Amino acid sequence: MRLYLEFVRRVFRRNAAYKVQYFTGLFNALLGLFIGVAIWRAAYGGSDIIDGIGKQEMVTYAVLGVLMRTLLTMNEYLIDSKIRSGEIAVDLLKPYHFLGYVLSVIIGDMIFNLWTKVLPVLIVSILVFHLTLPADPTAALLFLISLVLGFLVLYGFNLIFWLSAFWFHQTWSILTIKNAVILLVSGATIPLWFMPQSLADILAALPFKDIYFTPLAIYLGQVSGNEIVKALVVQAGWIIILHGLAALLWNRAQSKLVIQGG
Amino acid sequence: MRTFSKHTPLEYIVLYGRFLSMIMRSRMQYKLDTLLTSAAVLIRECVTVLTLYFMLNKFSVINGWDLGQLLFMYSFVFLTYSLCILVFTGVRDFEWAVHQGEFDAYLTKPLNPLFQVVSRKSDVMAMLGHGGLGLLMFVYSFRLAGVPATGLNVLTIVMVLIGGILIQGALLLVPASLTFWITKSSEVQNVLFYQMRGFIAYPISIYPKLVQWLLTYVIPLAFVNYYPAQSLLSRQSRGLALLSPVIGVVLFGLALLLWRAGLKRYKSTGH
Numbered sequence: 001m002r003l004y005l006e007f008v009r010r011v012f013r014r015n016a017a018y019k020v021q022y023f024t025g026l027f028n029a030l031l032g033l034f035i036g037v038a039i040w041r042a043a044y045g046g047s048d049i050i051d052g053i054g055k056q057e058m059v060t061y062a063v064l065g066v067l068m069r070t071l072l073t074m075n076e077y078l079i080d081s082k083i084r085s086g087e088i089a090v091d092l093l094k095p096y097h098f099l100g101y102v103l104s105v106i107i108g109d110m111i112f113n114l115w116t117k118v119l120p121v122l123i124v125s126i127l128v129f130h131l132t133l134p135a136d137p138t139a140a141l142l143f144l145i146s147l148v149l150g151f152l153v154l155y156g157f158n159l160i161f162w163l164s165a166f167w168f169h170q171t172w173s174i175l176t177i178k179n180a181v182i183l184l185v186s187g188a189t190i191p192l193w194f195m196p197q198s199l200a201d202i203l204a205a206l207p208f209k210d211i212y213f214t215p216l217a218i219y220l221g222q223v224s225g226n227e228i229v230k231a232l233v234v235q236a237g238w239i240i241i242l243h244g245l246a247a248l249l250w251n252r253a254q255s256k257l258v259i260q261g262g
Numbered sequence: 263m264r265t266f267s268k269h270t271p272l273e274y275i276v277l278y279g280r281f282l283s284m285i286m287r288s289r290m291q292y293k294l295d296t297l298l299t300s301a302a303v304l305i306r307e308c309v310t311v312l313t314l315y316f317m318l319n320k321f322s323v324i325n326g327w328d329l330g331q332l333l334f335m336y337s338f339v340f341l342t343y344s345l346c347i348l349v350f351t352g353v354r355d356f357e358w359a360v361h362q363g364e365f366d367a368y369l370t371k372p373l374n375p376l377f378q379v380v381s382r383k384s385d386v387m388a389m390l391g392h393g394g395l396g397l398l399m400f401v402y403s404f405r406l407a408g409v410p411a412t413g414l415n416v417l418t419i420v421m422v423l424i425g426g427i428l429i430q431g432a433l434l435l436v437p438a439s440l441t442f443w444i445t446k447s448s449e450v451q452n453v454l455f456y457q458m459r460g461f462i463a464y465p466i467s468i469y470p471k472l473v474q475w476l477l478t479y480v481i482p483l484a485f486v487n488y489y490p491a492q493s494l495l496s497r498q499s500r501g502l503a504l505l506s507p508v509i510g511v512v513l514f515g516l517a518l519l520l521w522r523a524g525l526k527r528y529k530s531t532g533h
Contacts, residue, residue, distance in 0.1 A: 020446050020449050027457065038469050042325045050321070176302040184308075189310075
């Protein structure tokens with residue numbers, strides 16, 4: 001465990017070394033926030049409430065959506081580059097679990113994002129956009145639990161696609177398409193309640209919504225009482241399924257390992 | 263660069279055509295990869311378009327713009343970027359070419375260095391992805407937005423496209439020229455060009471006055487799509503659309519001056 005914590009610490013410090021990249025990343029988050037808020041405010045126009053969702057709530061949704069995306073930005077090519085360079089062969093010999101190492105790196109990235117980008121931007125946006133705050137501490141806590149589960153759902157998805165690098169020699173296209181699909185149907189940019197009904201019904205049965213939409217809906221109090229428990233259980237269910245698939249894939253991958261010239 | 267002008271413009275055009283056909287042919291050696299990457303670019307860019315489509319499904323009008331008008335306006339962003347990147351990929355990747363020493367090799371050849379930067383590379387996949395999406399949106403929205411297909415409109419659209427290519431080409435050439443002074447010019451490009459482009463997905467009238475002013479007078483990306491669309495949709499005078507190519511030429515001229523100043527400096531420091 002201490003070894004993995006050391007990985008997390010090093011990744012954090014490595015990120016902190018790239019100062020220019022950090023500032024452009026911060027600027028990017030602010031810009032996305034600003035554009036997102038502007039378009040939703042314009043869409044609402046003069047009306048204060050549409051389909052039971054208030055203008056201010058939607059602004060909050062848009063802001064938190066961008067912040068969650070900033071938080072959940074991961075190094076998509078970690079496994080790909082290890083396979084490409086052949087380093088993976090050495091990594092597998094080392095006395096730690098390779099996927100544990102990958103998770104440590106991702107967590108290190110996320111702690112860096114949280115501390116240096118999400119928190120400052122969150123404070124600024126609470127002041128500037130007058131974000132709707134959770135109704136009570138319980139709602140806030142449930143949101144945080146759902147957020148962690150949302151991360152695990154996304155991580156499960158990602159792991160499956162990252163491991164595909166064992167079979168494909170180029171993963172850029174697959175990962176790009178995966179990210180586009182997730183962005184569109186997970187509620188990151190547009191909540192399910194504003195999507196066409198037939199599409200929303202289909203998406204309700206799929207795991208994508210559990211990445212962004214479920215936590216945000218809980219935050220805004222659009223899910224209540226027993227429904228919250230149900231939503232969290234569904235998230236947990238998808239985590240088990242996705243991570244189970246990833247584990248299966250990982251076992252296959254190890255026996256399939258092809259390295260240039262070996 | 264006077265010293266390089268041993269060749270006539272016609273020779274340059276022929277040479278450019280040869281380089282481009284070579285790039286295309288080498289790219290087509292990997293047909294599946296090219297196709298898959300182009301499709302990925304198209305799908306990635308689809309996200310904002312489909313989000314907008316869903317929003318309009320719900321809200322029908324945003325700031326006085328309906329679905330057809332918004333898609334018509336947005337299509338120019340993709341069409342111009344597609345053609346811009348077809349030509350200016352080398353300018354986009356200039357920092358890399360300098361750091362790799364590729365640019366130094368260009369300087370040893372009896373051809374204008376900027377010509378070589380431009381003609382040696384072309385991101386075919388980005389061109390196909392953005393262009394494909396832009397065409398789909400344009401065809402879909404042209405009638406929906408109610409733009410009459412008159413000769414004058416067609417001519418205006420061509421001028422607007424040229425203006426958009428030059429404006430964006432200039433906004434890529436400025437950070438590329440800065441490579442002669444600073445090491446991380448790609449971050450300048452990222453902020454000045456790629457992040458700023460995020461604004462013009464929507465009519466700039468939804469932003470505060472300061473941002474509108476910025477996108478009109480400082481980084482005139484609003485002339486890529488917003489003002490031309492206003493004009494083609496008969497919301498503002500036709501002259502506004504014709505301002506795009508004018509601004510494009512002026513801006514590109516200024517970027518060219520910066521490039522020349524930078525190049526002079528680069529050579530004077532012992533290269």
